[in-house]
Amino acid sequence: xxxxxxxxxxxxxxxxxxxxxxxxxxxxxxxxxxxxxxxxxxxxxxxxxxxxxxxxxxxxxxxxxxxxxxxxxxxxxxxxxxxxxxxxxxxxxxxxxxxxxxxxxxxxxxxxxxxxxxxxxxxxxxxxxxxxxxxxxxxxxxxxxxxxxxxxxxxxxxxxxxxxxxxxxxxxxxxxxxxxxxxxxxxxxxxxxxxxxxxxxxxxxxxxxxxxxxxxxxxxxxxxxxxxxxxxxxxxxxxxxxxxxxxxxxxxxxxxxxxxxxxxxxxxxxxxxxxxxxxxxxxxxxxxxxxxxxxxxxxxxxxxxxxxxxxxxxxxxxxxxxxxxxxxxxxxxxxxxxxxxxxxxxxxxxxxxxxxxxxxxxxxxxxxxxxxxxxxxxxxxxxxxxxxxxxxxxxxxxxxxxxxxxxxxxxxxxxxxxxxxxxxxxxxxxxxxxxxxxxxxxxxxxxxxxxxxxxxxxxxxxxxxxxxxxxxxxxxxxxxxxxxxxxxxxxxxxxxxxxxxxx
Numbered sequence: 001x002x003x004x005x006x007x008x009x010x011x012x013x014x015x016x017x018x019x020x021x022x023x024x025x026x027x028x029x030x031x032x033x034x035x036x037x038x039x040x041x042x043x044x045x046x047x048x049x050x051x052x053x054x055x056x057x058x059x060x061x062x063x064x065x066x067x068x069x070x071x072x073x074x075x076x077x078x079x080x081x082x083x084x085x086x087x088x089x090x091x092x093x094x095x096x097x098x099x100x101x102x103x104x105x106x107x108x109x110x111x112x113x114x115x116x117x118x119x120x121x122x123x124x125x126x127x128x129x130x131x132x133x134x135x136x137x138x139x140x141x142x143x144x145x146x147x148x149x150x151x152x153x154x155x156x157x158x159x160x161x162x163x164x165x166x167x168x169x170x171x172x173x174x175x176x177x178x179x180x181x182x183x184x185x186x187x188x189x190x191x192x193x194x195x196x197x198x199x200x201x202x203x204x205x206x207x208x209x210x211x212x213x214x215x216x217x218x219x220x221x222x223x224x225x226x227x228x229x230x231x232x233x234x235x236x237x238x239x240x241x242x243x244x245x246x247x248x249x250x251x252x253x254x255x256x257x258x259x260x261x262x263x264x265x266x267x268x269x270x271x272x273x274x275x276x277x278x279x280x281x282x283x284x285x286x287x288x289x290x291x292x293x294x295x296x297x298x299x300x301x302x303x304x305x306x307x308x309x310x311x312x313x314x315x316x317x318x319x320x321x322x323x324x325x326x327x328x329x330x331x332x333x334x335x336x337x338x339x340x341x342x343x344x345x346x347x348x349x350x351x352x353x354x355x356x357x358x359x360x361x362x363x364x365x366x367x368x369x370x371x372x373x374x375x376x377x378x379x380x381x382x383x384x385x386x387x388x389x390x391x392x393x394x395x396x397x398x399x400x401x402x403x404x405x406x407x408x409x410x411x412x413x414x415x416x417x418x419x420x421x422x423x424x425x426x427x428x429x430x431x432x433x434x435x436x437x438x439x440x441x442x443x444x445x446x447x448x449x450x451x452x453x454x455x456x457x458x459x460x461x462x463x464x465x466x467x468x469x470x471x472x473x474x475x476x477x478x479x480x481x482x483x484x485x486x487x488x489x490x491x492x493x494x495x496x497x498x499x500x501x502x503x
Contacts, residue, residue: 034311036374038345039303040457046464047352047382055355059282059420062442062480069440070501071227076148076220080113083151085197087114090165090206092122095136095409096429097209100492102133103228104212106150107221108205111186112194115151118142120165126293127367127405136406138234145232149224160202168204176204180211183488186221214491219498222491226499229492230440235410238400243414246392250361250415251280283361284421286351287412288379289428290341292370293319299326300340304371335458338450341426344369345378346457350448351423352382353468354475363419364388365412365430367405421446432493439482440495447478 038044087109091101102119109116118139123130133139134154143152156163168176177193189212196203205211234240295302296312296319304311316324326334334340342350351362362383369375380386389398389411401407409430416422416434423446424431438445452474456467485494496502 034304034308034371034374036304036308036371036377038378039343040345040349042460043349043462043464043467044345044378044382047349050352050357050464052357052359058355061420062444065442065482066502067442067482067496067500068503069230069499071223071231071499079148079151083115084113084194085115085201085203086117086153086156086160086163087112087193087197088117088120088156088163088202088204089208090120090122090168090204091208092124093209094124094127094429095406095413096433098406099229099233099433100429100490101209102137102233103225103492104210105208106146106152106228106232107212107217107225108189108193109150109152110221110224111189112197114197114203115153117156118152118154121406122165124405129405131404131406134236135404136236136239136410138236141234142232146228149227156202163202163204168206173204175200175202176206178206180205180208182210183213184211185213186217214485214489215487222498225491226440226495230437230495230499235414239407239410240414242393242397242401243411243418245397246363246389246411246415247283247418249392250283250363250387250419281361282420283363284351284356284423285363285365285412285416285419286347287416287422287424287430287434288344288347288364288366288369289424289426289430290343290369290371290375291367294341294426294428295370297324297326298334298339298341299324299329300334301331302343302371303345332458335454336451338452338454340450340454342448342450342453344376344425346453347423347425348379348382349467350453350471353464353471354446356383358382358384360385362386363392363415365416367408417441417443420444423448426450432490436490436493436495438480440500443480445480446475449474449478 087105089101089105089108091098091105093101098119098121105116105119108114118133121132121136139154143154146152155161163175167173175196177196179192181188193203193205235243292312292315296316299312299316302308313327316327326339329339331340351360356362360383362385364376364379364386366388389408401411413430413434417437421444422434422438424434425448427450435445435447452470456462456470482496482500483494484496485491485498491498
């Protein structure tokens with residue numbers, strides 16, 4: 001058997017194993033008989049009985065904190081007449097991990113004086129989304145925004161058209177760089193990638209996620225990364241258009257959810273247009289990341305009883321083969337350390353304790369909640385005016401993004417950036433990206449104190465007034481206040497001081 005055939009055989013076998021795992025996961029989900037009950041019944045009763053009328057200061061925008069976006073690169077030298085060659089990167093992960101990889105790719109191209117090929121987005125193994133860069137981002141805006149910083153091309157010239165993802169997947173290639181360390185320095189790229197560019201005119205870097213340091217880089221490179229993230233990466237027009245429509249409907253006090261109205265596209269349009277004649281209302285976004293993958297990996301107990309514990313343990317063993325360190329700790333230990341994702345019920349209690357009343361327009365940004373509607377029911381009881389993509393948009397409007405996890409995430413990201421308040425149920429790439437972007441724009445963003453919250457929920461006898469007071473005191477300085485980036489922290493989560501100026 002020749003090398004090519006052998007590699008193809010191995011690749012086919014790996015794909016077969018992945019399919020088996022996915023099928024097993026789907027089958028187990030279908031057969032799980034999980035009964036979900038409220039875990040904090042006393043607090044839930046108090047939350048449901050809370051008086052209407054929100055705290056006046058809750059919706060106040062962030063005051064001026066003395067910092068502003070600062071992306072002017074000054075008197076940057078003009079681009080050299082000739083570049084050293086072409087840089088390709090292959091990016092895995094979800095939308096926001098790919099977004100950070102794109103920013104880093106631009107920075108590496110600048111460091112090496114290379115031409116960047118529009119990054120290739122791998123098919124996400126979890127969400128099975130094959131969306132490409134041009135499906136998600138406005139490529140013309142991207143290229144035009146960076147025309148004074150680096151050269152960007154949509155595709156390689158014909159003589160290099162052989163350099164594809166498939167080409168690198170079947171054998172070892174001299175033009176592929178696969179040894180880039182995590183958080184590599186600019187010096188590493190100059191010493192290890194520049195010679196490949198000089199020899200072949202092209203270098204393909206894979207894997208590339210988190211392959212550029214956040215520290216010890218020139219100021220112009222740091223600001224370029226932020227310029228890409230906050231200015232050059234704009235979603236495609238049909239995402240921004242639908243996002244604007246959803247934001248308008250959320251701000252319209254007369255808008256009713258799809259459960260209370262006829263599903264009529266003309267009616268959607270009429271409601272959106274009528275909004276322009278009324279004073280806009282306020283709305284908050286809750287990013288609820290509570291999928292089976294996260295629940296299993298956390299090794300926490302989420303109230304689904306013995307059936308759920310067995311199902312998550314089986315899934316955890318099948319996917320990670322005992323490599324989940326959290327499984328060595330008890331649920332109480334994990335919660336007291338803030339290492340358990342917050343359930344929809346717990347997020348509803350948090351928001352109610354913060355002062356959001358039952359008239360709050362709440363937009364639920366999520367993909368697929370583990371446990372389905374049964375898991376969300378307590379949250380919906382506390383916030384009956386909660387909306388999501390499905391309730392706000394018609395089937396016709398959702399058709400272009402149906403089944404596309406990256407586009408669904410892009411829509412949630414866009415609506416989140418236009419909300420008055422954003423809060424996430426647990427740390428993660430979406431949380432980190434939005435915290436950074438909203439910090440850059442000085443928008444109110446509540447960051448849950450996971451350790452405090454975990455300890456409060458462990459206290460089964462806590463009274464509502466004490467719960468409310470402890471949460472309020474523990475989040476006084478966690479609502480969007482500027483936090484300066486520390487060494488090794490992400491510039492995309494903490495844009496100050498690298499990409500913001502103190503004025």
